Amino acid sequence: MYDLKALYEAESVEHAVALLMEHPEAQIIAGGSDVLVQMREGKRAGKELVSIYGIDAMRGVSFEENGAIRIGSLTSFSHITKDPIIQKYINVLGEAVDMVGGPQIRNIGTIGGNTCNGVTSADSASTLHAWDAIVEITGPEGVRRIPIHDFYIKAGKVDLRPGELQTAIIIPKEAYEGYFGHYIKYAMRNAMDIATTGCSVNVKLSEDKKIILDARIAYGVAGPVPMRAPSAEAKIRGKETSRAAIKEFAQAVLEDINPRDSWRAAKDFREHIATVLAERALCESIRLAGGEVHE
Structure with missing residues (x-):
């Protein structure tokens, strides 16, 4: 069923790094929801794999000393959705990963795997972009952290x-x-479908809830990789929570995104959906922040 040359099981992060250095052609497997499917299709035939699934230190959600939220890369989608820290501070991430596949996939799939596969349609990816996420990477030269x-x-x-x-x-x-924040996934089916376009918006309002102090918007499937729309962010910053300002914000995303034609959807359709989702997601984010949209 699986054309596999060898499987090595890492017992720790340090052990995983050592195995990857010892077997430079080996590929990492975590939950396996992507890798095993690709192996069955013959795309990874005859490969060596390093399994990191047993490294419990890479699981869970916690606070760092500076108040940053740390999400271990082996944390499953199901655990992220149910985690009290996620629910209290960045609930939109839990909502986004709850749209990945079906329950079986969400139980086994990890946020690290979802981002490391590099696809633009990953539901977690656009949301993490909107949260200004930092990716922690560990290797033979130590730990480095880079913006997502x-x-x-x-x-x-x-x-x-x-x-x-x-x-x-x-x-x-x-x-x-x-x-x-709020995330909207547009897909042809409501369940177990890859996003045609995904849009995630975060907003910070003034104390009186009438001014948008800051807004961040990110997309999946609006370009070759998940991406922000800085032109729209700049246009809405400092504006009132008015319908007119929100519509200007939504139209401004077209200055940044670059969706493609595919069998799933045409470029112009994706552009139309992107503006509609931007408007809806920002309106809902304002509501969640305690504000109101006025004419």
Whole structure:
């Protein structure tokens, strides 16, 4: 069933790094929801695999000393959705990963695997971009942390060097404190379907809830990698929570995104959906932040 050359089981992060250095052609397997399917299709035939699934230190959600939220890369989608820290501070991430596949996939699939496969349609990826997430990578030269925007190099390729593995995703305190967000996934089916377009928006309102102090918007399937829309973010910053300002914000995303034609959807359709989702997601984020949209 699976054309596999060898499977090595890592007992710790350090052991995983050592195995990857000892077997430079080996590929990492975590939950296996992507890797095993690709092996059955023959895309990874005859490969060596390093399993990191047994490294419990890479699981769970916690706070770092500076208040940042740390999400271990082996944390499953189901655990993220149910985690009290996620629910209290960045609930939109739990909502986003709850849209991945079916229950079986969400129980076994990990947030690290979802981001490391490099695909633009990953439901967690656009949401993490909107949270200014930092990716922690551990390798033979130690630990490095890079913005998630820099982690994605091109479609299907991320910044993992020889011997390295992603060990955590960090949400800085300044990126989540005072922000409220909403994620919308547009797909042809309501369940178990890849996003045609995904849109995640976070907003921070003034004390009187009438001014948008800051907004962050990110997309999946609006380009070769998950991406932000900085033109729209700049346009809405400092504006009132008015319908007119929100519509300007939504139209401004077209200055940044670059969706493609595919069998799933045409470019112009994706652009239309992107503006509609931007408007809806921002309106809902304002509501969640305690504000109201007025004419």
